[in-house]
Amino acid sequence: xxxxxxxxxxxxxxxxxxxxxxxxxxxxxxxxxxxxxxxxxxxxxxxxxxxxxxxxxxxxxxxxxxxxxxxxxxxxxxxxxxxxxxxxxxxxxxxxxxxxxxxxxxxxxxxxxxxxxxxxxxxxxxxxxxxxxxxxxxxxxxxxxxxxxxxxxxxxxxxxxxxxxxxxxxxxxxxxxxxxxxxxxxxxxxxxxxxxxxxxxxxxxxxxxxxxxxxxxxxxxxx
Numbered sequence: 001x002x003x004x005x006x007x008x009x010x011x012x013x014x015x016x017x018x019x020x021x022x023x024x025x026x027x028x029x030x031x032x033x034x035x036x037x038x039x040x041x042x043x044x045x046x047x048x049x050x051x052x053x054x055x056x057x058x059x060x061x062x063x064x065x066x067x068x069x070x071x072x073x074x075x076x077x078x079x080x081x082x083x084x085x086x087x088x089x090x091x092x093x094x095x096x097x098x099x100x101x102x103x104x105x106x107x108x109x110x111x112x113x114x115x116x117x118x119x120x121x122x123x124x125x126x127x128x129x130x131x132x133x134x135x136x137x138x139x140x141x142x143x144x145x146x147x148x149x150x151x152x153x154x155x156x157x158x159x160x161x162x163x164x165x166x167x168x169x170x171x172x173x174x175x176x177x178x179x180x181x182x183x184x185x186x187x188x189x190x191x192x193x194x195x196x197x198x199x200x201x202x203x204x205x206x207x208x209x210x211x212x213x214x215x216x217x218x219x220x221x222x223x
Contacts, residue, residue: 020058022180024217027051032074032209038200039078046099048073050211058112065109072104072128074207094138094146100158100194102128106166119171126164126188133158157199162207164190178219185212
């Protein structure tokens with residue numbers, strides 16, 4: 001009898017706990033730029049993709065912890081200013097694009113409020129691993145005239161690991177069947193630099209940016 005009661009209690013506990021676990025998908029757009037000690041002109045933001053999986057655990061009614069697995073595009077564009085043989089600016093400018101793609105693992109803790117309609121705010125950190133880095137720069141002929149843009153793979157030169165801070169706000173609507181539709185806006189700022197002895201040595205370049213996402217998640221046990 002004691003064993004039967006123990007089994008029933010265990011199953012009930014798992015069911016309740018399951019309602020606190022949510023998994024889902026999310027996707028949206030990034031607008032990222034840099035803070036830098038070398039690119040002193042006003043660089044332009046890169047608009048890129050952010051998409052992946054999300055997991056969240058709800059506890060103590062209003063609090064949560066969560067983690068995402070995200071493909072995360074970052075980068076910026078800067079004007080390359082040309083000089084003559086004496087080092088004087090010629091006035092000619094050509095855009096150079098710096099694109100960096102990461103697999104990111106945002107780890108967050110947050111506060112949630114609301115029932116059918118809900119809102120949330122999160123803070124966290126984002127460890128990221130570089131998977132691709134390319135520089136798209138102008139090329140010139142022997143007479144110094146612009147011919148085309150060339151793409152250079154610099155994945156092996158850029159620092160592989162990035163670590164950023166994160167703040168996020170959002171809200172959503174709880175659908176029938178345990179599904180939650182949500183959207184969020186977040187800001188991230190890298191604490192580490194992408195530079196090293198092989199890539200813009202003796203300088204520091206850090207990512208920063210905003211992203212807007214929409215997603216759908218569901219409880220592991222339907223409510």
